[in-house]
Amino acid sequence: MTPGTDVDATGADAPPVIETPWxxxxxxxxxxxxxxxxxxxxxxxxxxxxxxxxxxxxxxxxxxxxxxxxxxxxxxxxxxxxxxxxxxxxxxxxxxxxxxxxxxxxxxxxxxxxxxxxxxxxxxxxxxxxxxxxxxxxxxxxxxxxxxxxxxxxxxxxxxxxxxxxxxxPGTVERAPVAPPRPPATELARLNWSWLRFAPLTFSAIAGIGAMGAAVFNLIGELGVDPRDIPAVDDAADRLTSTPIWATIAVLAALLLVVAVVGAMVLFAERWYGYRLTREAGDPEAAATPSAGIGTGTLRVRRGLLTRRSLSVSEQRLRGVEVVEPLLLRAGRGACSKALSTGLTRSAQGGALQPPCPRPEAHRVASAALREQPHEITLAPLRKHPPAALQRRMTRAVLPTGVLVAGLFVAGSAVPFLAELAVPSLLLLPLTALVALDRFRNLGHELTARYLVSRQGSIQRRTVALQRAGVIGWTFRQSIFQRRSGLVTVEAITAAGAGGYQVLDVAAADGVALADASVPHLLTPFLATAAPADPQLGPR
Incomplete structure (x- = not known):
């Protein structure tokens, strides 16, 4: 036996352990x-x-x-x-x-x-x-x-x-045998410059312009430069002050709108220039025996002009997709899709599969990413929630607004400035009622063959398609007001994305049935052994 050589249990020389270099x-x-x-x-x-x-x-x-x-x-x-x-x-x-x-x-x-x-x-x-x-x-x-x-x-x-x-x-640097060359990546989507029209409809782009404007303003202040010392700026300020107040406000609003639109388009171009979504082939051995609905490749998103970004997500770790529609973007019939996977940042751009684009394109990309038909995921027909959910939204939206409007009328008798705001504030009542109605209309959920699909939100509507196999637990929440209305909020717990996705204000019995059907046999022992303690929830 050579000195320094390890010997295994059978007496044969064991291969030496090679330390991986730093x-x-x-x-x-x-x-x-x-x-x-x-x-x-x-x-x-x-x-x-x-x-x-x-x-x-x-x-x-x-x-x-x-x-x-x-x-x-x-x-x-x-x-x-x-x-x-x-x-x-x-x-x-x-x-x-x-x-x-x-x-x-x-x-x-x-x-x-x-x-x-x-x-x-x-x-x-x-x-x-x-x-x-x-x-x-x-x-x-x-x-x-x-x-x-x-x-x-x-x-x-x-x-x-x-x-x-x-x-x-462990402790070795041995690698698997060299595999044959894999096929080239499959392109799922690429940038269409007509999508630039959706840039001003995203809040993140407008917020980015505001942040840059504030940084420039602070830098000018730190350098001790007074914009009024610039002749052109001083002349423009004199002209605005000599015009009626309503004209000044209109000019400033138009100027801000132009700056916001142009800036949003510039940010869009910098973020999404050269955008491509591709699927790279996975391990051939794993692809020979794939799991149902789960790919073995890698989704890769590449984008950026000044700063190039490349995000790669393993399909085996992909647990679903989310189609996000902020209010302005939804009004323009646009949307964007995001991947649900662990290891992604929770920022606005974390897991983004595409830029803001037409709504059908967002659902198509979500379908391509999950290898599923759209009607099985984000375009699945959803079950409506009971009328009690509408009552809750109307109460929570209109009641505080009514208190605010009444307070303005009462305080207006003592403060003239508030009296001028009292009458226009009446417009808030129908606006909040419309928002509450829209929130109710967007509520829905459904169980498809492999996915739990849920939708909620008005200011930002979100449609989530979460793999049922990715659900690791359930949380039931029921406030005293929900209990009186026979409603419950059910949250699917997962390791991906936000960590949990809610089905809001569903009928109590339907919520329990939904959780039990999503992950079979998870709640069956509790349903079979526990006595019914609440007629709204049924057997627990």
Missing amino acids: RRLDKRMLVVSPIAGLVRLLPVVLILLVTGRQGTPMQVWFPLGIGVLVVIGGVIRWRTTRYRITADRVELHTGWLRRQRRSVPRDRIRTVDLTAKLLHRIFGLSVVHVGAASGSPMESAGLQLDAVSKTEADRLRRELLDRTSTAAG
Whole structure:
């Protein structure tokens, strides 16, 4: 027996355990990281240069010192960051003064997101964000490699989403045999520039324009620049003040509307330029014995002009889709679809499969992503909820509004300003009643062969198609007012998406039957052994 060779239980020589080496981030980060830090500090440096006294050493040396510290920080960050990918885990070590050790089991990886900002793209780099399933606070956040080369990022994306590469034992670097080349990706959707008309109808785009406007305004204030000192601005302000107040308001409103529309279109173009949704083929062995309604490939969304983004979601971890229709977008007959999977961020763009687009296109993409017919998921005919649900919505909408209007009339006798608002406030009563009616009309649910489909909302209508196999539990909620009306709110608990999806104000008996039918035999023991304690809920 050779010294240093392990021996297994049968006496034969065991293969040596090879330690997986640690890797560093790309060396180009030694340039990118300091430049990015200096760009973020550029407004501060400009303020120091503008507001400092001319000729003082502080005006020159302080910004220079900031630049040196940023460069040193970038070097330390690169030297203290290491990562490695073993057969069963992804590990990341970062920090010098405050060290962090992150480790994510590979069987919990659900998504791999590649992001390349403009500076990263110039140097051929990409940021890899690994999204993992919930297991602990650390694992639920996943980890981020900032940054590796584009070639390495794409290789990591394929490797981490490939279930066959986890077959080797722990502590080894053995890989599965080289598989034959997989077929090219199938394109499911691509950008249609006619969808640009939906950009001004999304609240996120308008909010983004407001945020940018506020940032510019704050920067101008910090630099000590008074817009009134600009002749053109001062002349325009004088003209507005000399016109009637209603004309001034109309001009300002039109100006803001134009800025919001143009800005929303610019943001849309930056976010969704080059958009493509593709399906990459999965493992051939897994595809030979697929589960019903579950694919073995990977859904990949690529988009972005200045910042390129690539989101990859394993189909085996996909638990459903959600079609979102904000009020303005719904009025324009538009919608967008989102994937329901663990490891996705819960931001407005988290899991987005497409930009705002025509409503039929959103349902088509949802159907293509799940490999299901639209009438089996988001376009399934839904069951209406009982009239008591309409009564609850009318009461909750009209009653507070009526109290507010009555308060304005009462307070108007003492405060003249409020008296002017009292009569126009009467318009709020029919408006809130219409919103309550729309909320009731949008309520619905249905069980199809493999999905629980539910819809709710008016300001933002959401249609969710959730795999019944992805439901891990149920929560029943019943307030005292719901109890009096014989209603209950049923929530399907899942590890994907928001973690739970509600069916609001359904009849109590129907809610229990819905939960029992969605996941057969989950509630059967409780229904069979517990005595009926509430006539509204039936046997429990």
